[in-house]
Amino acid sequence: MSEVRVRIAPSPSGNLHVGTARTALFNYLFAKKNNGKFVLRIEDTDAERTSQEYVDNIFDSLKALGLNWDEGPDVGGNYGPYTQSERFDIYPKYIQELLDKGFAYECFCTPEELEAEKEEATANKKAYVYSKKCENLTDEEKAKLRAEGRKPAIRFNVAKAQKAFHESSILKFDDLVKGELQMDTNLIGDFVIMKSNGAPTYNYAVVIDDALMKITHVIRGEDHISNTYKQILIFEALGFEVPRFGHLGMILAPDRSKLSKRHGATAVSDFVEQGYLTEALVNFVALLGWAPSDGEEVKPVDAIAADFRIGEISSSNSIFEYDKLRWMNSHYIKMLPMDTLKEMLKPYLTRYDLTELSDEQFTKMVEITREPLTLLSDITEAVPYFFGQDVEIDPEVQTEVLDLEESQKVLNDFVEKAQTWEWTEENLHNKLEEFRGTWKEQGIKPKATMWAIRAAVSGRTRGADMVGLLEVLGKERTIHRAQKSCKVAK
8 A cells, every 4th residue: 555645734824723733633643644745835826814913823823733754855854734835836737738639628708698697597496507508619720719718717527528438427435433324426617727827727627636745645624525526537537546535523602503713712723822731722623523542532642543444433523612712722721730830920020020029920820720711811910910019909799798797807817926926837827717716706707708818819719829929929928918908898
């Protein structure tokens, strides 16, 4: 068996979508499972929609996900991608071969003439198929049309190719994911493979590129199934080996509609910016239509690749469950080494002056706030009370906690006693236990006691571990904030 070679070939008309990332991942996993090669090709033949910004985003997103391609033109010692726009000199050769073999012909139809054909088909309630009116033009007729200033497009002759390689008009192929698929090629119509301006169309260029790059398996979204029939015919007409095709179901939003920005992030870069770990995103995306053999969902990409079986990918659409992704991201955050996590959180703490905290205090702050984090960006709203001399009190907390008579008694007692405490973790733990016990004897529940202190020093009733919180704040700030709450009590 020849070396397995797969590719991801995004169009740079937008940031890398999570659906394209899933396709890239499945290609990558298939290559790694079979000791093959994973190729990146940028399909930028549509100049009007192409942007270097999007090209850069594709590169950065794939690299962030760890989906590094194996080959391409050497760029400064690194593999760059293949780029269609830099391969335009290749495509005319094979156009001429198709013309010489009779599998293609020049079409001089104007846009207005083609539109008239479509309108007629619509009026007759028929699916539009090109009339083939240019198929048998004589050399004299072609010369006359050229003299009028018309430049021909090149159309592929579907019927001739189908008849040459198949017994009937039904074209079948065995899909790696969906099983046998078929289509009556009479419904396709002769399609343009090169525009009148000399630019190759997608269905033509992709065949030439896949053939020359020796791509053995084409794994892509099911929205390409209709293109596959056209591409198979071109492969056959040029005598190229036809690759195996596998078409993945679509990714849908939780409401079963097309996944869009109204549901949340859709581009890989958006997920990264919001604080999703790329390891978690890769792990989650791998489970969209596929399941590991051992049932263990959380595992690194190498383990997923070793277990990957393309024949077991579901042929159905997959639901993008943001809640499950957040759960998985939370799990990965918990697994991060502390030093790594600290560095990854810093971009989300720019509104705070981190120089207020020593490295030891910063470490402690992260230790006591990491547990509920589902996104790295959650840290922004989780830690404001660790900074500054004073703290902002939530109005509801002020009314329902700090203004209570029992809270004022607790706080006044806390301010008095805390001034004598040694401010170490072990001692704070013991002193708080002792303090709660004292007030419990007076009929005030420990929860109410701690709520009063927490509300005074953090402005909230929920948050980080109390001992750790006081340890980071330090003795002076803790007592200062508690005293301020005593002053504003009713």
